[in-house]
Amino acid sequence: MKPDQKSAKNTATAEDQQQINRFARLHKAYSAAKEKLVSLDNDVNNLNDASDEILLMDDEAAADSIPFLVGSVFVHFDQDTVNGRLELLKVSTQAEMDELRSKVGTMERELGELRAVLYAKFGDNIHLETEEDEESGDATRRNGR
Template identity: 40%
Template sequence: MTSVAQDSDVHITYEDQQKINRFARCNARHGDTKEELKLKENDLQNLQDAEDEMMIALDSDEKVPFMVGEVFIMKSQDESQEAINAQREALQEEISNLNGRAGELQDTMTQLKGDLYAKFGNNINLEPEED
């Protein structure tokens, strides 16, 4: 991911190494944030699917099992709807925060990338590896 060609005569200062290390840390955090974002978006979709299934399958006075932690409790459809809405709002807030964090990390990486490429040119590779 982050490498500087060894055969160049470009001197790497302590400050340059700090920038390279900071870029690597930001890149790792950015990847972790993106993974967590995918999980939260998947959870949000699962809530939507559960809500849709509940609306289709049940009468309004029928109780449904609702998972709280590791146990299921019986709730009315209205209570379940309220709980789903509360979970949805919490997930949307978490997703918004994660998107903000990912944007901040991306901005930092873009700045560091510009600084490092300006000094090292093609002697440094800061591009993500293709899987």
């Protein structure tokens, strides 16, 4: 192949640039969603810990006046009310996590498709992997290197 043919093949068209931009926007959203999932998982763990602590309360007087954060104020509730509120929070957080996991899966598929298309066109002239991908070995599996 002549050098001018090789450079012509690797010239980015407007469509290529749109795909690269789509990949960048999608990757940013994907990273934010993954961080949110970690945060929500921590929230669920904290809610479970709070439920466990309430169950372990021995003092009946303390169990009738448990502080619960509502907005920026602590309101005192009895043990059953707090357990009910914690359970509602866990259910809503789990539902949010399930929805986010579904979105993350969709984003992963689209990112994989865009990677394949862009690596097929640009080969080593484009770098679409993050440090996380490279550390985990995902980059090698995704682009076949």
